[in-house]
Amino acid sequence: MAETNNLCCLLYGPGKARFENREIPRIDDPHDVLVRVSYVGVCGSDAHFWTHGGVMRMVSEEEPLVMGHEASGIVHTVGPAVTSVVPGDRVAIEPGFSCRRCKQCKKGKYNLCADMKFAADPPNNHGTLARVFRTPEDFVYKLPDSVSLEEGVLVEPLSVAVHGARLAGLCPGQIVLVQGSGTIGLLAAVTARAFGAKEVFISDINQVKLDFAKDFVGCKTFMPNLNSTPEVEAARMKKEMGFEEGADVVLECTGVESSLQTGIYASGPGGVVVQIGLGKPNLTLPVLNMCEKETVFKTAWRYAPGDYEVALSLLSSGKISAKPLISTIVPFTKAPEAWEMTKNGHGIKNLIRGVQDD
Numbered sequence: 001m002a003e004t005n006n007l008c009c010l011l012y013g014p015g016k017a018r019f020e021n022r023e024i025p026r027i028d029d030p031h032d033v034l035v036r037v038s039y040v041g042v043c044g045s046d047a048h049f050w051t052h053g054g055v056m057r058m059v060s061e062e063e064p065l066v067m068g069h070e071a072s073g074i075v076h077t078v079g080p081a082v083t084s085v086v087p088g089d090r091v092a093i094e095p096g097f098s099c100r101r102c103k104q105c106k107k108g109k110y111n112l113c114a115d116m117k118f119a120a121d122p123p124n125n126h127g128t129l130a131r132v133f134r135t136p137e138d139f140v141y142k143l144p145d146s147v148s149l150e151e152g153v154l155v156e157p158l159s160v161a162v163h164g165a166r167l168a169g170l171c172p173g174q175i176v177l178v179q180g181s182g183t184i185g186l187l188a189a190v191t192a193r194a195f196g197a198k199e200v201f202i203s204d205i206n207q208v209k210l211d212f213a214k215d216f217v218g219c220k221t222f223m224p225n226l227n228s229t230p231e232v233e234a235a236r237m238k239k240e241m242g243f244e245e246g247a248d249v250v251l252e253c254t255g256v257e258s259s260l261q262t263g264i265y266a267s268g269p270g271g272v273v274v275q276i277g278l279g280k281p282n283l284t285l286p287v288l289n290m291c292e293k294e295t296v297f298k299t300a301w302r303y304a305p306g307d308y309e310v311a312l313s314l315l316s317s318g319k320i321s322a323k324p325l326i327s328t329i330v331p332f333t334k335a336p337e338a339w340e341m342t343k344n345g346h347g348i349k350n351l352i353r354g355v356q357d358d
Contacts, residue, residue: 007355009129009335010064014053017336018064025134030081033140035093035133037354039329041070041153043183047343049120050336057122067335068129069095069119072143072152073354082137092155093128094139094308095119111163111304129335131355141308144316150329151315153351154187154322158311159303161187161251164276165195166307167298168249172196175243179263180253180277181209181221183325183349188251188276189217194319197249201241203262204254212348216324230258231286234265246271246293255279261286264295272296325349332356 006024011017025034046067048055059065075089085091098105098113105113120127127133143152161184170176176192178185181204192200202213203222210221220241224233238244246268252260255277264286267273273295290297314320327347330338338350 006131007332008066008126008131009068009332011049011053011059011067012061012064013059014051016061017050017067019333022066022130024132027077027079027134029136030079031137032079033075033082033085033135033137034077035071035073035091035135035140036076037071037073037128037130037133038090038149039072039153039354040068040128040335040352041156042338042342042350042352043070043157044342045069046120047339050339051343054122059122063123065120065122066126066128066130067120068127068352070153070156071095071119071128071133072149072155073133074149075140076132079137084137085140085142090143090149090152091140092143092152092308092312093119093133093135094141094159094303095128095156096302097136097139108305111302129332129352141312144312146318147312147315148323150326150351151322154325154349155308155311155315157183157349158187158191158314158320158322159307160184160276160300161191162310162314163303163307164188164251164253164274164300165191166310167300168251168272168274170195170197170249173198174248175246175268176200176249176251177237177243177247177263177266178202178251178253179259180204180256181206181213182253184276185251185253186213186216186325186348187320187322188253189213189219190320191314192249192251193217194314199243201237201243201247203237203259206345209348224258224262226258230261231265231289234262237262237266243268245269248272250274251276253277257283264297265289267293267295269293270296272298274298274300276300326351329353
């Protein structure tokens, strides 16, 4: 008889969360790993699910979803073919499992796999807000001794930042502009520093976050005037911040159209703009300005081969510290409070503690 001591947090619709005991996952494949989840991070997509019931696909009363995708934990059980981890190992979980067989996977772009199974993706891919979570062996990463389980949660968003920096071809000596000072923006900025950027600038409309960014990144910040135009604000930014020839790399982390446009106008000739943040489906680009400068525009989707390893290396070496980003840690049964805090802009990174034994 299957053991049902697997407490999970499920979303049944906007504002409708329930805690239920479900079956503990079984080792179905010899390369399966069961992880006892220690911490789960909250990101903007979780807050969007909590508010609207989904993004592209919705949850429902008939098809509820176990939430969570940023997670760390301790290996509980391993399949007979697993060799990279053993029970008791502390790990970070990469929450998207590709098929490994399609054209994109074989090209080394498994993040573009059409058969990707991503945690907390309706209707059938349940997430990490559970006592025990099942994952393939090749999507768990041992945490170095110097990286805590709490910091292990930040490997996922840090990998997003690393992916954007690698797409940009970011190298020492460059001037980098980061649009947005949320978790991804902050991590993109410190990643740029770690990759050797000469100067890093951050733009945002939230003064509290900009103040945090000054200390966390050690950079100049800029607040745009929302009553102005992206072109005018980009010109003001370049003049006031002291990079009048434009940025070599722009990492756009908001998904807001005006922010993207400002970043493009603020980029220099031959500059690279990478769209990391997700917003409305269609954004208008200042194509003439881009053509005049031969702007290179790229889009980023999550993370790809090597990004998790680079992120862990940056953390373990001390080049990046994730601890200052952790604002609060709430008990498992108060997960909706963490979603609500993130929805309301309270804190940088709010964590949910895994299920505790009585």
